[in-house]
Amino acid sequence: MPEQMPDWLAKDCLDVGLFTNQLEPMLAFWQSDIGLAFDHMLPLGGGVRQHRHDFESAVLKLNHARDSLASAVPGGIQRLIIARDGLTAPRDLVDPDGNQVRLVPKQETGIEHWAVEMAMADADQFLNHYHHALGLPRGPGAASVWCGRSLIIGLQAPDRAGQTAPEDMRRTGFRYTTIQVDKVDSVHARAVAAGATQAAAPQTLGETARISFLKDPHGNWMELSQRASITGSLDPG
Numbered sequence: 001m002p003e004q005m006p007d008w009l010a011k012d013c014l015d016v017g018l019f020t021n022q023l024e025p026m027l028a029f030w031q032s033d034i035g036l037a038f039d040h041m042l043p044l045g046g047g048v049r050q051h052r053h054d055f056e057s058a059v060l061k062l063n064h065a066r067d068s069l070a071s072a073v074p075g076g077i078q079r080l081i082i083a084r085d086g087l088t089a090p091r092d093l094v095d096p097d098g099n100q101v102r103l104v105p106k107q108e109t110g111i112e113h114w115a116v117e118m119a120m121a122d123a124d125q126f127l128n129h130y131h132h133a134l135g136l137p138r139g140p141g142a143a144s145v146w147c148g149r150s151l152i153i154g155l156q157a158p159d160r161a162g163q164t165a166p167e168d169m170r171r172t173g174f175r176y177t178t179i180q181v182d183k184v185d186s187v188h189a190r191a192v193a194a195g196a197t198q199a200a201a202p203q204t205l206g207e208t209a210r211i212s213f214l215k216d217p218h219g220n221w222m223e224l225s226q227r228a229s230i231t232g233s234l235d236p237g
Contacts, residue, residue, distance in 0.1 A: 005148060006135050008182050010230050012148030013113055015178035016080060017061035017223070018099060019048075019170055021069050025096040026062055027051065033093060034082065034101065036060055042208075048170075055082065056113060058150065061178070065170065072098070072173030074119070075163035075219050078155050080174065081115040083107070097172050110140045115151035116177055118220045121161040125217040126154035133194035134179075134187075134214075147179055161218035169199075169213075169221055176213070176221035184226040185236040188212045191224075202236060210234045 005012065020026045030036050036053035044050050047066030052059050079100040087105040094100060106112060120126045123143040130136050130152055136145035143154030169175050181187045184202045191214055192198050199213035199221060210226040228234050 005137065005146070008135075008187050009148060009179070010182045010226070011057065011180035013056065013058040014116070014147040014150035014152065015059040015061060015180070015223075015225075016077070016114075016116060016174065017063060017176045017178060018097075018174045019063045019065055019069055019172055020097050021065055021172065022096050023051075023064040026064075029093075029095045030060060030062060033095075034103075056149075058114065059178070063175075070168070070171045072171050073163045073168065074160040075157075076119060077116050077174035077177070077220070078119055078157065078160070079117045081109075081111055081117065083109065083111040083113060083115075099174055111151060113149035113151075115144075115153050116174070117153045117155040118216075118218070119157040119160040120154040120216075120218045121156075121158040122217070123154055123156070129196055129216040133191045133196040135190075147177075152177065163219060176223055178223040178225050180230050181224050181226055182231055183236070184210045184212050184224045188214070188224055204234055204236075207234070210236060 030053055031038060036055050039052045039054050042050040049064050051062040081102045081104055083106040084103050085106050091103040126143045130145040131138055136147055139145050139151050145152050188202055197215045199215045202210060202212040204210045212224045214222045
């Protein structure tokens, strides 16, 4: 991890969100097979309940939808890589919805927390979004950036990148990442001014958080979140 991180980061790691219709099998996998700790359930409205699981201060957001979800599309997050103490070799697993997960020995792969592999067609476009527009520091690979201790890795996959339309976020599978920031409005505005695509303008969710959504050039969703429990305020100024 680089010594200097953006001063607008409110948490030193990345959250990951997925959607499912299979609540019990998915809870069993992520809690028992992966070993994530359940924290609490958050109703999101529209028949969706978010079951939040902790991983070293990061959150896996398991969003269970009451209504039937469309199937996952080829683009987006391809795999979640989780670094663990005590492992001697990588382990590849697949959750009940077909999401790919790899457990790796900590500090032997350059991953010290967790990493998301995202389908991309072009490394320059990937870096223009995550490094230049968002301001996240370059990571160890040719197309990767640090978000605190977490990594976002661009995976060369021209046939799978950019296949997710804005209205399609609620599908099965890994669907988005979340960065906790100090002020959503200012971070969102800077990113859009620098070339990022707005997927949803900043909005306040009760007394919990102020959020917005961006999309990278390859169709991958990212949530910016100003969570009251972290920042202490939902003031957009």
